[in-house]
Amino acid sequence: MYLSKLFLPITKNLPADAKIKSHQLMLRAGMIKQASAGIYSWLPLGLKVMKKIEQIVREEQNKIGAQELLMPTIQSSEIWKESGRYNDYGEEMLRIKDRQGREMLYGPTNEELITDIFRSSIKSYKSLPQMLYHIQWKFRDEIRPRFGVMRCREFFMKDAYSFDLDDTNAKISYNKMFFSYLKTFKRLGLQAIPMAAETGPIGGDLSHEFIILAETGESKIYTDKKIFDIKIEKYNFENTSLEKMVKDFSSVYAVTDDKFNKLEFDKKVSKENQVITKGIEVGHIFYFGDKYSKPLNCFIDSQEGKKNSVKMGSYGIGVSRLVGAIIEAKYEKEIMKWPKSISPYDVVIIPSISKNNKENLSKSLNIYNELKKQNIDVLLDDVDENMSQKFKKHDLIGIPYQIIVGSKSSESKIEFKEVNFESSFVDLKDVKSKLKN
């Protein structure tokens, strides 16, 4: 893509309410535009990043045997009345009357609807376990939407649901998802810490939040630094291994401020191991047994011919929220650097162009075409600006690799730079192989 053609409205003017760095960066770099309070349009640069995150989340869900479907955004109030949540949910639920006067709502979550799909489709223990997920827009009518995509009203979320015959099997599904989440966040370039959590309005008795570290995070984190030494590579997909993984994580002290107790912290964690920092929640998993299946009459015939309410869990990852969270974690000293796996482009070519000299631009075009042939997704900055303006702009765009074409570059050696490192002069074929793996 040529930058001169890209719909990328970079702006200097920030609204007063853009208080955190992800919100500021996303507006300045033309990733999003506010449509109304807490509701955003995703412009090409922002959408590209979000789609890459979505695809990684999808692939990791598929790997554990979860199947993708898609529930609608607008739901009938009926099933929410069946579960008893229609009145309980409060004002965050966007309630709607259609032209016939029927009570509808914009789904804030999908436990009811998925239970309805499941109960009409699966009747026998033979078809269990099942995991179903979708990646869909949701709406929560926050009273004070803020922080850009971090706490907005219309948001994009992956929510998965597991269905099992009994608690023992349900726990296995829960552990699989736990594993899948750690792998997902790792592929996104993030280190996520699982923490035992409150279940809140979803209900149930087992729950973990996944928190990534960011100095500007919303919650304070108290942990033993040993938690960073647990490597998910040592676990595999066997039940016993997964169980051990959850146990290993749970045995290390790690809490958010609402559960923090100084005496306990000092007792359980040696002084030199104590880490006090901030974090952002990026995923949340719940096990709640038959909280929804029972009122919704979702029964399964057991092997003994008995009718059991199916045992369910739900598992969320905020896909649009992750775009902001990753920026909070990776945007430092006015320089953004996207993790390679989700960068909007693999590399940017930045030629020094002047009115009288288009030679660098034509050199750049050659490099551009060579990289394109290798299926490398290249952005070419063909805009007529001086280099310091260009570099400032690319500090916002955040592509992790740059090829700088100026007087110093020759036919055979190219100036190649990884953001936050020194540049070096290398062969084009080395650039290709660096970008390919």
Added chain:
Amino acid sequence: MYLSKLFLPITKNLPADAKIKSHQLMLRAGMIKQASAGIYSWLPLGLKVMKKIEQIVREEQNKIGAQELLMPTIQSSEIWKESGRYNDYGEEMLRIKDRQGREMLYGPTNEELITDIFRSSIKSYKSLPQMLYHIQWKFRDEIRPRFGVMRCREFFMKDAYSFDLDDTNAKISYNKMFFSYLKTFKRLGLQAIPMAAETGPIGGDLSHEFIILAETGESKIYTDKKIFDIKIEKYNFENTSLEKMVKDFSSVYAVTDDKFNKLEFDKKVSKENQVITKGIEVGHIFYFGDKYSKPLNCFIDSQEGKKNSVKMGSYGIGVSRLVGAIIEAKYEKEIMKWPKSISPYDVVIIPSISKNNKENLSKSLNIYNELKKQNIDVLLDDVDENMSQKFKKHDLIGIPYQIIVGSKSSESKIEFKEVNFESSFVDLKDVKSKLKN
């Protein structure tokens, strides 16, 4: 994928309102489940087909330089008041009040919102032309939703918008999109006829519908059969070629019943060339100049320094609707056959299995693994049913290629069948190459 694991609730019970064959097939084959009136959940089989259609639409939009962004589903009423459509749109617009009492709506289309994005981003003729599109859920509160996904309330649609300095350039954008649509439908295995159309509530003075032929179609079509001889391959992306293409199509008589005139038909089309059939609208394109840019003050500085309202067109393809339309066109004599490009799986392996003989299943597993290695997306029907039940089920699922593993198949020769053709015994490597290209 093993069929025994696939979440595929095949059903025999059809609701009374499932009157057309796409609605019936989609319910019977477990592609969709109704959530409430005119609102559907897309189950794994249906979602897979829809995602493939979405991806083809996206690729063809990208090829003509249109850029993808994503506007939210919920819009503020403000911009609709600016354009004057808030009151005009009528009851099909789903109107919502949020918890603060603000008037919101679920977007039925996006001319206003895209104009708002454009006016705050692009100011100069130098940045034109621009084409922007998104693929997003929309809602129209139909008084009588029916025909399944063909006339539902929540639907998935690609809508693109073009922005040009003047009518001449705007016409070029219009022609590019015209070309792109014909290529898109061709890749979907459809022959679409472009027809001059009324502009309706979108407004403007130039418009074409794209209609595919289907005996069960909603509109009657009168055309000269010469229109089927116009091959898009003879045109290229040059302006003059595109102009000729539109002219060639426009010169052949082709109208829907609202424009039909028997005298004109008989005068312009020789008896032996007259085709009277039925069709389904799958795309619609509009040129409406400054109908939205003028009231919304969306101005562009021209080269002479004058402020011009930007000239706009809009271009829609109903992605969810296409799933139904393709079934209407391809489901005949109780047998569904998906076009290869959008089939939910590339091939299905159907072994004859009995309680005492699992040999065919293990043969099938070998074939399955071989095909998987080639990145061929295979469904293995490992369900313990008799062959006639299996074939009936696959008549619904509609995968165009079948590998039948029974007593007649040997290690070296495999029974391979293209739906609606005779099967033959061939080498596995021939199957691979057939499926790969």
